[in-house]
Amino acid sequence: MTACHEPASVLIERLSNGETTSLDLTEACLSEIASHDGAVGAFLHVACDSARQAAESIDRRRAAGEPLGRLAGLPVAVKDVLVTRDQPTTCGSRMLEGWIPPYDAHTVEKLRDADAVLIGKTNMDEFAMGSTTENSAFGPTRTPWQLDCVAGGSSGGSAAAVSAGFAPLAVGSDTGGSIRQPASFCGVVGLKPTYGRVSRYGLVAYASSLDQVGPFARDVTGAALLLEVLAGHDRRDGTSVDQPVPSYGEQLEQPVEGLRIGICPEHFGEGLDPEVRETVERALDVYRSLGAAVEEIALPHARFAVACYYLVAPSEASSNLARYDGIHYGRRTDDHDGLIEMYSNSRGAAFGTEVKRRIMLGTYALSAGYYDAYYLKAQKVRRLIQQDYSQAFADVDVIASPVAPTPAVRLGQLTDDPLQMYLADTYTISANLAGLPGISIPAGFSQDGRPIGLQLLANSFTEDRLLRAAAMHERETDWHLATPTLSGDASS
């Protein structure tokens, strides 16, 4: 275990009292990456030079007694779906290979303003489409706990980076579970905020009405701290909500008085791995032991969530990804005769199979004559799902469930069966359709040592309560303290 395996709050403490420097911390992370990322595959780009420069500059400013940001000197990894000025942003796609954005995403600006050290860009399923990071054009990310298993996805690189000790904090994005599910597979904390809580400006769009940026951390405190930095109104995103950002970290120690936890019987039915079920039930017992009430709630339309999602998300994706036409930036094939061929050959060559599959699904669903039956109908179902949740949250503070039906799957296990892959999103997707915040926290391991997470969902803009509820479990357990052992790990 190295310094990088320590939780963010501990590292910030050490930085501020002079026990360590940002440069030391950055070098430790870079060294871990150099030793082990070949096996894990968390990063698409490691910003060694600029990270060292930023670390040195922050150390100098600290020495000079200048005021510093919330994350001063802390290495943070950023999913390659967020644009970074002067650093490549590929979205895990050949289409954007070599493209250097001329601007920073809002969240990247926030990280820079907080004096974080941007250590690199993390691997992901191409354009965030996938649940295993196997759809990356640049190779998969593996969970540091078992290198023959996937890290989950689509933010697999960010989850694995935190788990492997490559960075104490990482940023991901979640459209149907893409933060929570890899957090579960990698044994870290991952939070998807309320839709509108964090600006999407500079987040390369997959499904605009579902996408949300959120934090990964080793513990709930770290997630709360990073969320505080990322959240807030941004005039450049019309769907960003102008609401003050609470001090999530300050309230964390305070348990939710008379916590009421809802569980939905359908979440514990067919298809759920017994070890995952046991893990979630054990977590519920922890809450019961703290005096929480666990009660059944009804989410009658939850069973339509996957179908609904796979109409809404591909429809928006088909439109959002139309701009990659080889004209203005990105990959353009030389093999073409005329404009139409330039479009189709460039897109045909540069997009991977899953991206093409979803573009075709969405194009079909939006076509004249099908729009009403598919996209419009899906939006109506989406509203029913939202209503289910607002009714449920009248009675409970949070809803607990598994994050995914299984722990991390082996590489290649689901790649030939897209439908099975889609169904694995069943527990996470509703939160995106309803715009709700959700968190995945470490809750146990399978017998063979793969992490298993617990998902908690809460009502819109109640991240404070969600984090407090998550912290209650964390205080009673030590799952979040476990760290994976990577082969050849000299420090372990």
Place this chain on the structure above:
Amino acid sequence: MTSPTTIIGLEVHVQLQTRTKIFCGCANRFNPDEPNVQTCPVCLGLPGALPVMNRRALELSVRAGLALSGTIADLTKWDRKQYYYPDLPKAYQISQYDLPFCQGGHLDVDVEQDDGEIESRRIRLIRVHLEEDAGKNLHDESGRGGESRVDLNRAGTPLLEIVSEPDIGSATEARRYLEEIRLLMIYLGVSDCNMQEGSLRCDANVNLEIPTADDESIRTPIVEVKNLNSFRGVEAALIHEIARQQQEFEQCGGVYTDTAKQTRGWDADRGVTFAQRGKEEASDYRYFPDPDLLPVSFSDEWIELQRAELCEPPADRRRRFVSELELSDYDAGVLVDQGRETADYFEAVATACGDAKRAANWVTQDVLRELNERQETIGNFPIDAQGLATLLGMITSGELTTRSGREVFSSLMDRKGGDGSIAERIANIVEECGLSAVADSGALETVIDAVISRNEKAAEDFRGGKDAAIGKLIGEVMREAGGADPNVVRETLIARLRP
């Protein structure tokens, strides 16, 4: 058998004169000489960039909708119209599909008929919506097959689309409708409607209903003529297209193999429309609501605020100039069609000098001539409304003759008369040039007495009832008195000879 009926509907595109583009902070300015300098991640359609609605564009749009008597929607939203083209960097245009911000409405247009009579025609509107303009593809026109280039300076310019019902009955009516829309938009401050710069563009849908021998009629297939960028172009293209459809009808005997709507372009140089694309290439735009832009609902209070910003529309102003100020239709038209500032200038002169007809004569002739010669706008005219009113007042009161007034006018134009107030400058010019009318009745009467005594015969003839005889007397008095007002001379002579 009656003659064919022409059926025309226009889709007019008006660029809004906002400071910034519709979804980003880039300057909204015509700038073809420096391609791609007015761009940012948003209007370049870069990955991750998001649109944010320009409030000013919404305000101007709603004002236009209100001025066109349309119904402003309670709730409006934006949709993506998806197609691939190099000048469209997102591969979709943010437009409005099923919930435009304004529905219905109409515009009344005065159209001169074949018999010279002016008839007011009401053109109903289907809808008005707000969308973003695309960029511009620049092709190598040297014939050497060079690369095409894309300029995105124009991408994201707010664009109003005004869609009429097929209520327009002739090419002339179409031109008049377009002229009246242009004038209204300029009056409202919604657009500069500069047609050379493409701020006002139009597509026309046209077909004919041709009566047949059996009292039935056949409609020719609808043709959309694209990219008509001048008034003359609209009229000429439609005249050509109407004749072409008539001819085609006669050739095929009204039996069409393909009745689908056809898109044609307009070749202004050759004066013909030409086929662009047919049905087989008809697009499915896959419209769907843009998830990046929230729907907008307008409160009644906000709509009333926009209504309060409206000005008197040009058509009402023409009518008022005729009914209240007793101008001719022609003068009212000339003044109003010059634009709001000129009409305001005229009205200020008319009110201040109390003689609207004289004000109209001077503004339509002297002022407009000078503006034309100097290629100036009324805002930079050297004589302000108060100055011209003062001058015209002096003519009305007889202090100056019309001819002297014109001399003072041109001296004022040359910025003569010193640095004082306009009244002082006029006084100086009158003094320097000896233009003062002989308003001193004593002096005038001395001259009149002398002229009568020299022209006893003419004086006798006039006393005896021969009215024409007074002309000679007036002429001599005018010559002798120099600067006298002919009306005053006439009246004084009459009073003297026929007391």
